[in-house]
Amino acid sequence: MKPKGKATSFDIAHFAGVSQSTVSRALRNSPLVNEETRRRVWEVAKQLNYKVDKNASNLRTQQSSTLALLLFEDPTGDESQINPFFLNMLGSITRACAKQGYDLLVSFQSSSQDWRADYEDSHRADGIILLGYGDYMDYQSRLQQLLAQDTKFVCWGATVDGREDLTVSCDNYGGGKLAAEHLLQQNRSQYVFIGDASDHSPEFFARFKGFRDTLTAQGHSLSERQIANAISTEESGYHATRSLLANNIQFDALFAASDLIAIGALKALKEAGKDVPGDVAVVGFDNIAAASFISPALTTVQQNTTLAGQMLVNNLLNLIKGEAVTDTLLPPKLIVRRSA
Amino acid sequence: MKPKGKATSFDIAHFAGVSQSTVSRALRNSPLVNEETRRRVWEVAKQLNYKVDKNASNLRTQQSSTLALLLFEDPTGDESQINPFFLNMLGSITRACAKQGYDLLVSFQSSSQDWRADYEDSHRADGIILLGYGDYMDYQSRLQQLLAQDTKFVCWGATVDGREDLTVSCDNYGGGKLAAEHLLQQNRSQYVFIGDASDHSPEFFARFKGFRDTLTAQGHSLSERQIANAISTEESGYHATRSLLANNIQFDALFAASDLIAIGALKALKEAGKDVPGDVAVVGFDNIAAASFISPALTTVQQNTTLAGQMLVNNLLNLIKGEAVTDTLLPPKLIVRRSA
DNA sequence: CTGAAAGCGCTTACAG
DNA sequence: CTGAAAGCGCTTACAG
Structure with a gap:
């Protein structure tokens, strides 16, 4: 019993001696079908693969049991260098999807060039996950459009006032605070922040604010x-x-x-010729794998990627x-290593 | 002009004043349809999104314009730690797919548990890419089955004698040779290899053989x-x-x-208390991002992931x-840094 | 160049 | 519990 090409439910019906509708029901384990019939159908289905x-x-x-992941890359351009943090997120998202019985379509967006948010329109995916740093201002309008089209999507990153989209993010403000507190405990006196402290990168901005606010509350200023x-x-x-x-x-x-x-700062x-942490204490954010490899090992604020996914x-x-x-909002956690 | 729910080709036909067949042809830019008609159809389609x-x-x-990627994980189990090398491959594969107009379905396989190679059977994907180290012996039989079912797939990794599947791999033997030659040039005298030198990991084995053969050709032995x-x-x-x-x-x-x-060896x-490279010269394989961060920076054999994808x-x-x-077979390249 | 029609392989009311 | 039938939204021979 070998039909040419791939077997269809009609083939199964034929060999199991029932109607095609019954095959469909049996395969979906509908309570409507007789136990014995169900067994026979499954049996044949298995044999025909x-x-x-x-x-x-x-x-x-009218649904796909598939989710799409749009990964925005840093505007750096180097093809093969993807921020390891997002790669980790990708791993946990894939697993989370699998656990829910969904497949995951993945696409990398090189900046604003090729906006591939039509997965839902074309019925390829039931919803979209947006992931990446990049300049939020740049694709703000795209998000508005998704919202207008009633596309189902969720963003990783910062909540931006006045935007109606659904987000999941790390408590970046709290993370900045954690970093400041740790440094303060060591009686450091002169602080610097490296990153983008503007609303082009809401996440970085929030980390900055948590850091700065905590410092100023203790009488330390942070000038331009x-x-x-x-x-x-x-x-x-x-x-x-x-x-x-x-x-x-x-x-x-x-x-x-x-x-x-x-890591670049180190x-x-x-x-x-500066010693770390002797001359300068350094704290990072993300806890990527390299943070523990580098010397001195980096003290950093960890984001729980498994939970985030x-x-x-x-x-x-x-x-x-x-x-x-x-x-x-996911809670961050300070990982203390050698650098601070 | 707003149909309830998502627009179908019938809606377009209605508003453009043509038949649904013509809409379908126009949208696929069939040469059969009149230029003016084509324009009108596109116009309406755009307006209705x-x-x-x-x-x-x-x-x-009967085809999906989708490829599936099965990523085998190392049997270590830690959820969030995926070998950065494969993550890079994933990036380049995604991009290569996009360039060809294909979507990519991604799935992680935690060892042999949940074999998800039915993407093609269920018409979700036209073909499958298998990626990962892991023990080849373990899923050897699965591959045979895919072959038997005439599933279209390609494997990353080593060619194994007697297997009929299609593979793309790095010239691992040549890479091992590169490593040996570099070390030989520095007049090192006592060599060790760390990895799995058995056919459970054909890739590692090939690297080992290239390394050993080159050494023995120069009169250096490598004992158990x-x-x-x-x-x-x-x-x-x-x-x-x-x-x-x-x-x-x-x-x-x-x-x-x-x-x-x-990195673990370092x-x-x-x-x-051993100095690298003073006391011991160290050469790795892959050229993951961490290789350049670590101190001393790691000399390693690079695999071209962009090309591989x-x-x-x-x-x-x-x-x-x-x-x-x-x-x-892709050519490897030696990246010389501090460690050797 | 265009339209009417068949059919891809399912799921699910509807009727028994 | 089971079957016959409609229909999801397309693409593409077939006829004009």
Whole structure:
């Protein structure tokens, strides 16, 4: 018994001696079908290595059991360098999807070029997860459009006032606070921040604010000159730190908006002959794998990617089901290692 | 003009004043349709934000324009730690797919538990890419089954004799040779290899053979005692190196089958008070991001992931089209840094 | 160049 | 508990 090509439910029906409707019901374990019939159908299906045609069933049921992940890359461009933090997120999102019986379509967006948010329109996915740093201002309008089209989606990152989208994010403000408190405990006196302290990167901005507010509450100020701009790459962190040094800014405590930035800073400090943590204490953010490899091992604020991935897919699924969902804030955690 | 729910080709037809067949043709830019008609149809489609329903068109054409990626994880289990090398591959595969107009379904396989190779059976994907280390012996039989079912798939990794599947891999033997030659040039005299030198990990084995053959050709032997087993994790590399040290094996040159292993080795050597590269020269394999961050920066054999991703999807696509395809071997490249 | 019609393989009311 | 039938939204021979 071998039909040519892939077996269909009609083939199963034929060999099991029942109607095609019954095959469909049996395979979906409908309580309507007789136990014995069900067994026979499954038996035949297995022998023919039958699998339900997802295109047909999706078309019929008007849903896809698939989620799409749009990953925004840093605008750096280097093809093969993806921020390890997002790669981790990707791993946990995939797993969370699998656990819920959903498949995951993945797409990388190189900046604003090729906006691929039509997965839902074309019925390929029931909803979309947006992930990435990048300049929020840039794709703000795209989000508005998704909202207008009633596309189901959830964003990783910062909640932005006046935006109606659903977000899951780390408590970045609280994370900045954790970093400041740790540094304060060591009686450091001159602080610097490296990252983007503007609303182009709401996440970095929140980390900055938590850091600054905590410092000022303890009587430490943070002037313009003690803030160096950097995007989330090692290189950018390296250059920002060098310019701080070149400008003769004095500091014994450095908070980087991401681990990649911190790693670049470590390199610049080493080159300048500064001892870490002796001369300068350094704290990063993310807890990527490299943070524990580097020397000195990096003290950093960890984001729980496993939980983040789960919340992202669970919230999206609830949104799709029409249930009430609210923004989620995940607690950060300080990981103390050698650098501070 | 706003149909309730998502617009279908019938809605477009209605507003454009043509038949639904013409809409379908126009949207696919069939040369059969009049230029003016085509324009009008596109115009209406755009206004209604119409997107072809992929489930319907896939069902009709019997193909999905989707590829599936199965990522095998190392058997270590820690949820959030995925080998950065594969994550890079994932990035380049995604991009290669996008370039060809294909979507990518991603799935992680935690060891042999949940074998998810039915993407093609269920018409979700036209073909499958298999990626990962892991024990080849374990899923050998699965591959046979895929072959038997005539599933279209391509594997990353080593060609194994007697297997008929299509593979794309790095020239691991050549890479091992590169490592040996570099170490030989520095007149090192006592060599060790850390990794799995058995056919459970064909890739590691090939690296090992290239390394050993080159050494023996120059009169250096590599005895059993100079080979330490390790899977591809930092921890495993750390412990393997410690046991070498504990067993009083003398060596001034170490070749690790992967960067993760090498990073673990570096840690163990540092703890033992050995200077790298002074006392021991270390060479890794992969060139993951951490290799350049770590101190001393790691000399390693790079695999071209961008090219690898492209070859993987191109070969698979050709296989699907029924064209002749052969196994592909990618050239490795030695990246010299501080550690050797 | 265009339209009417068949059919891809399912799921699910509807009738028994 | 089971079957006959409609229909999801397309693509593409077939006829004009």
